[in-house]
Amino acid sequence: MTREEIIRQDLEQIYIGNLSTVDADLKLPEKGKYGSSFTWETGESRFIEEDGTVHRPLHGMGNRKVILTVTAEYEGASDKREFTATVLQEAKELLITEVRTVSLEAKKGDAPHLPSVVIVKTADGRLTTVPVAWEEPDPSKTEGTVEVEGIITGSDQRALAKITYKDSLEKEKGPQQKIWYFPLSDVRLKEGTLYEKYQKLMVDWLLQVDDGQMLYNFRKAAGLDTRGAKPMTGWDEDSCKLKGHTTGHYLSGIALAWAATGDVRFREKIHEMAVGLKECQDAFQGQEGIHPGFLSAYDEAQFDLLEEYTKYPEIWAPYYTLDKIMSGLEDCYLLAGEEVALQILDPLGDWVYARLSRLPREQREKMWSMYIAGEFGGMPGAMVKLYKITGKKEHLDAALMFYNEKLYYPMEEDCDTLEDMHANQHIPQILGAMDLYEVEKEKKFWDIGEHFWDIVTGGHIYCIGGTGETEMFHRAGMNLQYLTEKAAESCASYNMLRLTGQIFQYRPQEQLMEYYENTLCNHILASSSHEADGGTTYFMPLCPGGVKEYSTTENTCCHGTGMESRFRYMENIYAYDEKNVYVNLLIDSVLSGREELELTTEMEKGLVTVRCHKDMEQRLKIRVPEWANEKVRVFRNGEAAELVCEDGYAVFDSVKAGEEIRMELPIELRIVENAEDKSLVNLACGPYFLAAVSDSKDFLTLPRLDQFKAEEKPFHFTAEGVEFLPFPEVDLEPQHLYFKR
Secondary structure, rough: OHHHHHHHHHHHHOOOOOOOOOOOOOOOOOOOOOOEEEEEEEEEOOOEOOOOOOOOOOOOOOEEEEEEEEEEEEOEEEEEEEEEEEEEOOOOOHHHEEEEEEEEEEEEOOOOOOEEEEEEEEEEEEEEEEEEEOOOOOOOOOOOOEEEEEEOOOOEEEEEEEEEEOOOOOOOOOOOOOOEEEHHHHHOOOOOOOOHHHHHHHHHHHHOHHHHHHHHHHHHOOOOOOOOOOOOOOOHOOOOOOOHHHHHHHHHHHHHHHHHHHHHHHHHHHHHHHHHHHHHHHHHHHOOOOOOOOOOOOOOHHHHHHHHOOOOOOOOHHHHHHHHHHHHHHHHHHOOHHHHOOOOOOOOHHHHHHHOOOOOOHHHHHOOOOOOOOOOOOOOHHHHHHHHHHOHHHHHHHHHHHOHHHHHHHHHOOOOOOOEEEHHHHHHHHHHHHHHHHHHHOOOHHHHHHHHHHHHHOOOOOOOOEEEEEEEOOOOHHHHHHHOOOOOOHHHHHHHHHHHHHHHOOOOOOHHHHHHHHHHHHHHHEOOOOOOOOEOOOOOOOOOOOOOOEOOOOOOHHHHHHHHEEEEEEOOOEEOOOOOEEEOOOOOEEEEOOOOEEEEEEHOOOEEEEEEOOOOOEEEEEEOOHHHHHOOOEEEEEEEEEEOOOOOOEOOOOOOOOOOOEEOOOOEEEEEEOOOOOOOEEEOOOEEEEEOOOOOOOOOOOOHHHHOOOOOOOOOOOOEEEEEEEEOOOOOOOOOEEEOO
């Protein structure tokens, strides 16, 4: 390579961690892989010094952006690269004003399980959890209700638990499953929609991904030849502690793509990846410090350090990465029937059980409560799915060991303690609780999932359904104070949609699918790059004049989920129960197999048409979107029909092959109010929120609706010289989604 090429390669391969949420010192490299020397400059040394030392702003000063500039020099040549770091302000001071009493039941003769945390109220109005050390309950007192006190470190407040002893206890059961979804392989998107366009872009990109590069870190860690593959970049770069997570998402992506398209090239990729990973797992066996069944893109050192409570960024969520790998392999087995994937999973699940079962519960709970380091993604769900395949009790037991009481206990109590918690660290843990509910049928797991969904959607979402800012939950009802360039992480919405789909199976209510369709259309669909580059937005900029950035080479978490979400567009369109077939989402598609339906929309005209190609034994139920109000008209085989609505769905009996159902929906511009700040509004039309193209950094005043002129392209308008278009169509234009009234 020339001097300039060496410098360029060294600059491209610099990785210094997740700069979106900096709360600890950074390790700034001094040398590049190919020999360049690095010198660093910082825009604000009071927050980040030139040696990487971080000084977080005091609470109340807000998070601070710092520009880091590195100069690379090699044999007289030089070049520069800039990084933007967001330094998080210090945590709020914890002044406890109230401690919530713990109430629980226990069986006489059994030691009661007291939670490791209690819920407290603070002087600034927050609800949060704090660790508690309980006194030992008196074993002689097991009649009636017994009180036990607990000590809260650093506070003169005392915790109180009331234990009611009973002769016998039965696990309270929650609701039964009522709804089932049709297999993804039975659903296909129709051409001509944004859903199909963005899915096709991901298909094209996934097909050109080098499988050898996706195996690079695994082969290197296992001591195998990397076969000339290029190293991974960004969060999978050789020095990064999260490497391997993208490969897991890739496994899920190609498995979902196979199910969603039937393209045999994805089936070939699945087999090649599974065989490659099995070779790595086999090579790991017998190595020093490696226990039977282990597989990852690094050795077991991170897991060892986690058990010593080592903090992020010295380690970075080893069980989170393992979840992605296991979930990807499970998708390859369940969606594509790849037997080699199961050959890897079974012993890997045994490894998880062996690793965790030797630790006391208190140690595990302390690990899981750690910020980022203890993040375990959806591991309980991954272990439940494996248990359902293998039937091994150890795999279910391991799922139950991922019990994060800091999150689960307040959710079980229907108490919003999410403020200042990492959003996507915890949403997948709720998915895991719902997976546990599926097999355990214990109501506490249902309560955790249902209450969490209600809490998040009731007070923590933006208009597009996304949640969190700089990856964090903030106080409920204050989202509009966080309209920044780092709002609404795509991963969080991806997982909230999966949670919504889980809950709907037990609680089939219109409001769940209203949230689902809005978030799918106006966030997940809008997060897609407009090129075949695999790109997905990490954050969705909701500030005035915000510009999307698509994660491509950084291999962020959202780049990973983006590989999957393009093929999950169709997951919940169609569902069924004993009496009905549901059309939940108005997305142009074809359902084949057990039922044969074709759904076509001309949404700009407000037309939704469902054609039946097989006699239906069950009723057909088509969801009427909330934005359509009561102005819907229905036609059956061209003849006007009475609109019979049931729980937000139009109902049609005895639909036969060849019949056509048409709904006419009102397509009108409408202003969407924001209850938490009535000075800001959104503009919508049909299923879309409309964005204004403008580079102004101040909020625009929304023109009167009678000032809007419809353009030739559907859902495109101009008003007072400003262009308005559907948010999912916005690419790299500076845009506004919130407006002054």
